[in-house]
Amino acid sequence: MKIKLDENLGNRGKEIFRENGLNVQTVHDESLCSVSDTTLITKCREENRVLVSLDMDFANPLIFKPSLYSGIAVIRLSSEPTPEELYECVLLLANKLKNTDITGKLWIIQKKVIREYQEDLE
Numbered sequence: 001m002k003i004k005l006d007e008n009l010g011n012r013g014k015e016i017f018r019e020n021g022l023n024v025q026t027v028h029d030e031s032l033c034s035v036s037d038t039t040l041i042t043k044c045r046e047e048n049r050v051l052v053s054l055d056m057d058f059a060n061p062l063i064f065k066p067s068l069y070s071g072i073a074v075i076r077l078s079s080e081p082t083p084e085e086l087y088e089c090v091l092l093l094a095n096k097l098k099n100t101d102i103t104g105k106l107w108i109i110q111k112k113v114i115r116e117y118q119e120d121l122e
Contacts, residue, residue: 001097006054053073059074071101071103074108075110
């Protein structure tokens with residue numbers, strides 16, 4: 001599984017994904033910091049990479065339709081997050097990505113749970 005970490009996730013997150021056997025690139029490593037959300041998600045689609053972000057804008061399926069992408073995973077932290085909460089969410093996501101295909105899906109990751117957006121199939 002190939003993923004791209006948004007700029008709001010640091011080196012610790014990158015290490016966790018790599019330790020779990022995932023192919024990771026980061027926005028920072030590719031000098032893509034501060035690009036628009038549309039530019040970033042388009043780059044992910046071109047590279048067949050899952051986008052992993054803390055940016056809740058990516059959780060809006062009306063703006064970013066999940067079925068058009070290799071996968072979108074948005075980590076949603078509590079109102080007063082701790083480094084441990086972020087670590088737990090990243091680890092939960094990394095373990096899930098090892099065994100589950102996220103292609104065309106939107107996952108919202110919160111402490112101890114991953115919710116999958118169900119797109120209307122009209």
